Amino acid sequence: MGRVIVVTSGKGGVGKTTSTANLGTALALLDKTVAVVDADVGLRNLDIVMGLESRIVYTSMDVIEKQCELSKALVRDRRVDGLMLLAASQKNNKDDIQPEQMKAICDKLRTTHDFVLIDSPAGIERGFSNASAGADEAIVVTTPDVSAIRDADRIIGLLQNARIEPINLVINRFSPQLVGNGSMMDQDDVLDILNIELIGVVPEDSGVINSTNRGIPLVYEDGSPGAQAYMRIARRLTGQRIPIHNFEQKGLLNNIVNWFTRKR
């Protein structure tokens, strides 16, 4: 039986879709069978980020309305074995789907895949309830700023109420430079507030926007700091014990450099 993991955040634009696409692809690269599910009905973009936009014929709405079989609605990613996408309907909205219907889809997908990753929409309303309805576990994505953290905190409370666990944290768009000069919270500040397990830190990486535009998840072209971070998170999800990469070491170096180069 596969694991169903909802990727969520509360605040919009912090990197849920980027994380779902990269972790899904990374897990497939690690020889797992993976289904990524876009739960952002009406505002779908997981298909774009994964470069599968042009191949979508059916969506989860068609499966729910029994217009087609679930297996037929899944789009296979041809670049790697074992990776499938279930797209969201663009012409419907979040209220057109019931949480139980999403749960039924997840329960079916887990019988055929090791991992089912669900890309949640922002917010705490219906879209979030639908996305988390079938999940056993959660990955909460946040950026290291107070408003994203407060929203992450809100979502963690809701996930705990729904008895979804473990809840793992991804800190995205981390910038050692900004931490170094004191304008960004560091990892410990974030963990101090949210107090859940940290599964990875993804640095700010200019490669992300380019990969999004080309529809090629970062992890296909390893080497970039972002790709490496997502690969490490995927390994941790499969149970490998890898220490959290300390980007702040570089921050310290930057600190020293800043100290020598700043105007006095």
Next chain:
Amino acid sequence: MNRSLAGASVQIDLKSPTLKEAEIELLSSKLQETYDLTVRGVEVADEPAAPPIAAAPTTHVISQTTDPRPSRDNEPSRIVPHTIRSGQTEEFPQGSLIIYGDVNSGGEVRAGGDIVVLGTLRGSAYAGMNGRLSAVIIAMDFAPLQLQIGNYVNRSSVSQAPRGYPEIARIGAENVIIVEKFVKF
């Protein structure tokens, strides 16, 4: 003046003892000659009137109990064994609240008695919600968004980085909420 009261004897109830003997004399004779009222006695409240509100008051009115040290012996307390996260509220009007965790920004705790946070207070805390001005708020790390004790509110001035030692908030002499290092009860 209602005529039927003419010739009655009255009791004057003064809220503040600021009238001098001679002034009371004058008041009595004026009442006598103008309204035919006999002043039987003058009562002066021994308790001064409600203090002027120094901190910003809330919009709702709370009946104040000014008893400085009400007994908490028979009062229940509630232990909350987890962190209060953003959007969560814990309310216990019957007594005091003890939080085994943090109160995060966007979270809120309200108690009839005291509030003790065995972690970091980053959200809002409202102690003495039934008007008890002797209620206190204690946290291991103190960085609240908003504090309220009785009907006294303290907003931005207490919002600060934690100092690394426990602190206590209570209503001080000037009827403002003061926050200081917590040593012992």
